[in-house]
Amino acid sequence: MEDFQFASILVSTIRYAPVLIFAAMAGLFAERSGVVDIGLEGKILASAFVSAGVAYTYQDPWIGIAAGILASTALALVQAFVSITQKGNQLVAGIAINIAMSGLTFVVAQYFFQQGGRTPDLGEARLSTVVLPGAELVAGVPGLGWFWTRLVGGHSPLVYFAFALLPIVHWVLFHSRFGLRLRACGENPHAADAAGISVQRTRYTAMIIAGVLCSFSGAYLSIVQSGFFLRDMSAGAGYLALTALVFGNWRPLHTVLGCLMFGFFAAVQIQIEGVDLPVVGRIPGSLIQMIPYIVTVVVLAGLMAKSVAPKALGKPFVKSR
Amino acid sequence: MKTTELPRWASGFVLPVLNLLSALLVSALVIHLLGESPLESLQILVNSAVINPEGLSYTLFYASTFVFTGLAVSIAMKAGLFNIGAEGQMYLGGLGLTLAMLSFDATLSGWLLIPLAIVASAVFGAAWAFIPGYLQAKRGSHVVVTTIMFNFIAAGLMNFLILKMVPEGDQNPASRVFTDAAAIPQLSTWLPFFGENTPLNLAFLLALVALAIYWVAVSRSSWGYKLQATGLNAHAAHYAGVRISRTIIVTMLISGGLAGLAAVNSILGSTHYLSLNFPAGAGFIGIAIALMGRQHPIGILLSAVLFGALIQGGFDLSLEKPNIPQETFIFIQGLIILFCGAMENMYAPAVLKLINATRTKG
Numbered sequence: 001m002e003d004f005q006f007a008s009i010l011v012s013t014i015r016y017a018p019v020l021i022f023a024a025m026a027g028l029f030a031e032r033s034g035v036v037d038i039g040l041e042g043k044i045l046a047s048a049f050v051s052a053g054v055a056y057t058y059q060d061p062w063i064g065i066a067a068g069i070l071a072s073t074a075l076a077l078v079q080a081f082v083s084i085t086q087k088g089n090q091l092v093a094g095i096a097i098n099i100a101m102s103g104l105t106f107v108v109a110q111y112f113f114q115q116g117g118r119t120p121d122l123g124e125a126r127l128s129t130v131v132l133p134g135a136e137l138v139a140g141v142p143g144l145g146w147f148w149t150r151l152v153g154g155h156s157p158l159v160y161f162a163f164a165l166l167p168i169v170h171w172v173l174f175h176s177r178f179g180l181r182l183r184a185c186g187e188n189p190h191a192a193d194a195a196g197i198s199v200q201r202t203r204y205t206a207m208i209i210a211g212v213l214c215s216f217s218g219a220y221l222s223i224v225q226s227g228f229f230l231r232d233m234s235a236g237a238g239y240l241a242l243t244a245l246v247f248g249n250w251r252p253l254h255t256v257l258g259c260l261m262f263g264f265f266a267a268v269q270i271q272i273e274g275v276d277l278p279v280v281g282r283i284p285g286s287l288i289q290m291i292p293y294i295v296t297v298v299v300l301a302g303l304m305a306k307s308v309a310p311k312a313l314g315k316p317f318v319k320s321r
Numbered sequence: 322m323k324t325t326e327l328p329r330w331a332s333g334f335v336l337p338v339l340n341l342l343s344a345l346l347v348s349a350l351v352i353h354l355l356g357e358s359p360l361e362s363l364q365i366l367v368n369s370a371v372i373n374p375e376g377l378s379y380t381l382f383y384a385s386t387f388v389f390t391g392l393a394v395s396i397a398m399k400a401g402l403f404n405i406g407a408e409g410q411m412y413l414g415g416l417g418l419t420l421a422m423l424s425f426d427a428t429l430s431g432w433l434l435i436p437l438a439i440v441a442s443a444v445f446g447a448a449w450a451f452i453p454g455y456l457q458a459k460r461g462s463h464v465v466v467t468t469i470m471f472n473f474i475a476a477g478l479m480n481f482l483i484l485k486m487v488p489e490g491d492q493n494p495a496s497r498v499f500t501d502a503a504a505i506p507q508l509s510t511w512l513p514f515f516g517e518n519t520p521l522n523l524a525f526l527l528a529l530v531a532l533a534i535y536w537v538a539v540s541r542s543s544w545g546y547k548l549q550a551t552g553l554n555a556h557a558a559h560y561a562g563v564r565i566s567r568t569i570i571v572t573m574l575i576s577g578g579l580a581g582l583a584a585v586n587s588i589l590g591s592t593h594y595l596s597l598n599f600p601a602g603a604g605f606i607g608i609a610i611a612l613m614g615r616q617h618p619i620g621i622l623l624s625a626v627l628f629g630a631l632i633q634g635g636f637d638l639s640l641e642k643p644n645i646p647q648e649t650f651i652f653i654q655g656l657i658i659l660f661c662g663a664m665e666n667m668y669a670p671a672v673l674k675l676i677n678a679t680r681t682k683g
Contacts, residue, residue, distance in 0.1 A: 038465075088663035091403055091465060092612060096663055099605060100655025104351075106648040111355055117648070231648075239469050246466055286480035293470040293477070297452075300462035300470075309463075 005271055011150050012267035013260060015225070018162035019044075020259035022217035023241035025169050025252070026210040030076075032173065032250060033206035034186040034199075034312040035083050038094030039075070040214055041238025042101035047072040047218030049105040052119045052229035053112060061127045061223050069215040075101070076211025077204075084203050087316035098238070106231045119222070119229040126227045127156040156224045158216060163256075165213070170252045182206055186310035189317040199317045217241070243296045249308060262292045324677065331672055337613060337620070337661060339668045341627075344656040351652070355644045362638055362645060370634030378509065378519035382590065384622075384629035385521075388528035389583035390607025391625050392535050393446075395616040397464075397576040399539055400568060401552035406453060406468030407580040408604025409475030410446040414581025415588055416479065417445025419595040422499045423486070431502040438503065439527075439585055446581015447574045449475065454573025458566035464573070472604075483597055495596035505589045524586035528625075531579065532618040539616075548572060580604060602651070609654055612662030628654070 023040045030037035047068035055064025075097055082093040106117035113119050132153035139145045173179040181202050184192035189199045217237065222229045240262050248255030269288040276282055327336075349359035369376045390407045397404035404410075421441035426434060453467040486496040505522040509515040539545040550558035551568045559565050587599055606628050613627075614620030635650035660667075 082659065082663045086664050086667055088665070090663075091405075092608075092658060093663035095405070095605070095608060096655045096659035098655070099658060100652050103648045103651030103653070103655060107351075107355070107646055107652060110646055110648075111644060117646075236473060239473070243466065243470065284481050284484075286477045289480075290474050290477035293473045297456070297462075297467055297470050297474075300467055301456050301460045302462065 007146060007150075009264065009267045009271050012270065013263040014151065014159065015155065015263075016266050017256075017259050017263035018159050018220050019217050019225070019237050020241045020244055020262055021162040021165065021256055022220065023214050023238055024244045024248075024255045024259055025165050026212075026214035026217070027242055027245045028169065028173070028250060028252060028255060029182070029206045029213070030210040031245065031313055032186045032310055033182050033203045034189060034310060034315065034317065035080070035203055035207060036090040036094065036314040037079075037210055038091055038242060039079050039097035039238075040094075040217075040241055041234055041236070042094070042097035042099075043072040043075050043211060043214040044218040044221065044234040044238050045098075045101045045105050045232070046075055047215035048222040048233055049109055049119070049218075049229045051215070051219040052122060052222035053109065055125045055223055056119055056122050059125045061122070061125055064125070064223055065216070065219045068219045069212055072215030072218065073208055073211035076207045076214070080204050080207035083316065084200055084207070087318065090314050090316070102232055105229070109229060109231070117231040122223060122227045125223075127158065127224050129154050129156050130160070156220075158220050158224055161216070162220075166252055166256050173252065178205075183310070185317075186312055189312050189315075190320060193317075193319060199319075203317070240292065243292075246309075247296055247299050250310060261295070265289075265292045324673070324680075327669060327673055328676070331676065332669070333615060333617070333620075335672055336665065336668055337615065339672075340660040340665060341613070341657065343667075344653065344660040347656050347660075348649075348653045352645060352649070355649075357642050357644050362642065365638050365641055366630070366634030368634075369637035370630035374514050375516040375519050376633055376637070378515035378521040379633040380626065380629040381525055382519070382521045382586070382629070383632045384625040385525040385528045385586040385590070386583045386603050387606055387610050387625035387628050388532060388621060389579050389586070390603050391610030391614060391621045392531055392607075393576045393578075393580035393583070393604075394607040394611035395614070395621060396535065396539065396548075396579065397572055398611055398616055399545075399552050400548050400572040401555065402454075402457065402569065402572060402576070403465050404450070404453075404468055404573065404576050404580075405465055405608065406450060406471045406604070407576075407583075407607045408600050408602070409468070409472040410449045410577040410580035411583045411587075411600045411604050412475045412479055413449040414442035414446035415584035415595050415599055416482065417441040417443075417581065418584050418588055419486070419496050422503050423496065426500045426503045429502075431504075434503045435505060435589065438589055439582065442581040442584045443578040444581070446584075447578035450573045450577020450580070451570070454570045454577075457573070458569040476598075479597070483595065486595065493596070496594050498594045499589075503589060504593055505585070507590075520591040522586070522590040524590045527582075527585070529622075531582070532622055535621075536618040580607070583607075606654060609658045609662065612658060612665070 023044055027037045027040055050071035051064040051068030054067035055061045079093050079097060082088045083090040109119055110117045132148060135149045135153050138148045181197045184197060185199045185202045193199050221233055244258030244262060245255050247258035269285045272283055272288060352359045352362055370380045371377055390411060393407045394404055418438045418441050421437050449471060453464050453471055456462040456467050457464040483494050487494060488497045505524055508521045509517060509519050515521055547563045547568055550563055551565055555565050583603055588595060610621055610624040610628060613624040631650050635647050638645055639647045
């Protein structure tokens with residue numbers, strides 16, 4: 001029985017992690033370019049609502065996802081305008097977007113669907129899962145069957161996309177010309193500027209990429225995981241993704257590992273609720289819920305590793321004359 | 322003569338008003354899109370939040386809480402610290418207050434209970450802010466990220482602790498009700514104008530006192546000078562002999578204590594018991610208030626009253642207009658933070674141009 005539970009924790013970890021991975025990779029682009037992206041939460045929420053609402057209306061998950069991309073990118077552009085063009089406080093801009101979206105998504109959902117700020121169940125408009133080749137063949141084999149049909153297979157396409165992002169992001173960031181420029185803008189924008197790179201344009205591009213990537217996180221929440229939009233359903237995922245980013249030292253691989261760790265604890269929390277454990281007895285889910293945050297504070301305190309942020313992070317770029 | 326810098330009246334008054342108007346204009350547009358009349362809505366809002374005495378009482382009651390969270394965020398901002406954790410600190414302040422009441426409300430009189438509650442809430446709030454402050458000062462971990470974490474940890478902790486306080490047989494996640502002696506007297510006892518049983522209470526006066534102390538401490542004391550120097554240029558302050566890490570820790574302690582005090586008005590002034598999620602976003606509203614009030618005591622008071630009015634008026638408006646639920650005002654809050662906080666200087670060039678134009682004419 002113990003083993004079986006551990007297996008389902010692993011499966012839920014894989015299912016939960018994409019929410020964080022998409023958002024964290026979005027944050028990675030924004031922050032490596034020098035813009036603090038504390039507004040991930042708001043973008044996730046906007047995209048979760050818009051994609052669920054549109055997917056339900058047109059009964060097509062892909063149209064929903066496309067609409068979600070538009071919503072999240074529009075917000076990213078607002079954030080970019082405030083942070084880059086207006087040179088405003090980037091933290092404040094992000095928090096404002098989070099708070100505004102928490103209210104607006106409810107209001108608009110209530111206006112259109114009259115169901116207490118949620119969208120109707122998507123039903124057929126949910127994203128279907130992928131059945132891997134040979135799944136039927138190995139389904140009966142102990143161990144291998146579980147591995148191939150439940151752990152690796154049987155997820156929605158977005159899950160595979162999330163994990164495929166890791167090598168893509170790594171390549172773009174560290175091996176492409178754009179990535180080099182992006183990192184230069186985040187580390188030393190004046191040097192980048194002197195080398196003929198437009199810091200403004202690079203940062204805007206980074207924010208657009210962040211908007212697009214972040215939208216998948218929201219779409220995944222509503223179109224894949226729950227099958228409807230619910231008020232404040234992101235429940236801190238944006239902040240958690242940001243934390244994974246800090247935890248992972250703004251490096252793709254470590255950030256994804258951080259996301260998996262948070263996913264793991266979320267899965268443990270659900271599994272362990274109300275279960276009698278040997279020695280310790282019942283552990284309330286609310287306490288397990290705190291573990292990732294405590295771990296992060298410990299990491300931030302430099303007790304496990306030193307986190308090094310991009311040097312120009314959060315500083316608006318003023319071109320020197 | 323041409324000026325390159327805005328005069329104080331313009332940067333302290335004209336810009337915030339222009340920013341606020343922009344936020345309200347966007348809100349009006351959204352209300353229009355929801356199929357309701359913005360002007361009529363504004364009328365209902367002002368009527369029920371300011372003109373109606375009972376409504377005004379509620380407005381000022383909410384404002385009392387917001388003054389404390391606003392001061393909490395403001396004082397940290399003065400030292401260059403962005404304390405996003407006022408929500409969690411207020412939550413923990415409520416815990417401290419409740420623990421004190423549950424232990425002593427049967428034995429002590431009101432004259433001792435209420436000061437005890439005030440001290441307990443401030444101490445617990447300060448303690449919750451101490452760790453992020455210490456980590457920022459000594460380990461360089463950014464207070465923004467740690468206070469976010471501490472909000473979540475506070476929420477988890479309270480989810481766990483409140484279940485332990487629920488009296489047997491009760492369903493609601495809330496502690497038992499404190500004795501009447503622990504209630505802060507309502508202002509309507511002396512001022513019947515406000516109507517019976519409105520929650521405005523002496524904590525409002527406490528808030529005014531806190532504003533005055535804040536003004537003296539920040540703008541008129543040598544400690545305030547060190548605080549502001551740290552916020553403006555930590556390196557320069559360090560060379561001038563300010564102990565930066567000490568200033569950071571002390572400021573975070575005060576900030577957390579102020580946020581904890583916000584619980585006094587909400588709990589002892591109104592509900593008289595600890596309930597799940599009782600801060601209800603007041604800590605985040607504190608961010609908006611600090612930004613809009615530009616960390617000045619009068620600005621903080623005015624913005625706190627404005628947000629109190631939005632909450633009270635918004636509640637009544639949502640009853641009359643089902644298309645404008647209360648959540649609309651969460652959205653408007655966000656807009657106000659965006660326009661007054663992040664884009665605070667958007668109109669500065671235009672205003673500067675205008676001032677220069679009128680000066681050359683005259």
